[in-house]
Amino acid sequence: MAEIAREAPGDFHEVEALYDLCFAPGREALSSYRLRDGVPPEAALCLVARGRAGEVAGAIRTWPVRVDEVPALLLGPVAVHPTRQGEGLGALLIHKVVARARDLGHPRMMLVGDAPYYARFGFARLEGVVMPPPTNPERVLGLELVEGGWDGIAGEVTRAVD
Template identity: 80%
Template sequence: MAEIAQERAEDHWEVEALYDLCFAPGREALSSYRLRDGVAKVARLCLVARGRAGEVAGAIRTWPVRVGSVPALLLGPVAVHPTRQGEGLGGLLILDVIERARADGHPRMLLVGDAPYYGRFGFSRLEGVTMPPPTNPERVLGIALEDGAWGGVSGEVLRAGD
């Protein structure tokens, strides 16, 4: 399968190359990237899946954000090398990040993605939480890492530093 470990500084360019391979050109123009710009990743929640030769076969990153004045985590991007897709690496990375975030006491996490895929990990549509345009509101999903963590939380998703 693959070994999952925290992303190291020396993995940066290999992870970026994987994201370039897996996502359309211009990925950094997406609204979620505006929330990441100039903000440090949550290092413990940035993971790589390594193949037998030590290569990065998959990667996931997590960023701090706010929903109004309430702190949250923004999950993504998650990518798996095309030659390794279908092996469950993406799911393993997502589950590992959720488990680590919960253990670290983070109350809530959100992402922009497909509900049928992310729903199996516990994510569901967030009512009243808006990402910067042009994000489709149907794709704004969240998971409570503590009971009731999304209760009463609404507003615009903002950069953690703003």
């Protein structure tokens, strides 16, 4: 299928080119990008899938954020090259990142996405967790990586800064 490895610094431009190909122009204007601006991603939770010829077939990144000052992970973006879509590569990347995040002891993860797609990974609507506008609240989803990981957590999602 594909070889999956942690994203290396030399992968940056190829991964960005994949995101440009897969997402609409202006993707960086989305609210989730404002949360990423100036914040390094969680390197251990950024993966690249390469095809047999060494091409970037898929990628996923994860970022630290805060929900009312409580640390959380923001999953995404995840992208699969159009010629590789439908092979399950995106699902594989998501499963691997979720498993690694659990292994690393992170208690919670969130994303902005389509509930019917992400429900199969265990993500569900987060009540009371507010992304910067303009984000549809129905698309703010969360996953407990440990039991009770989202219990009692609500509020605005902000950038994780030191």
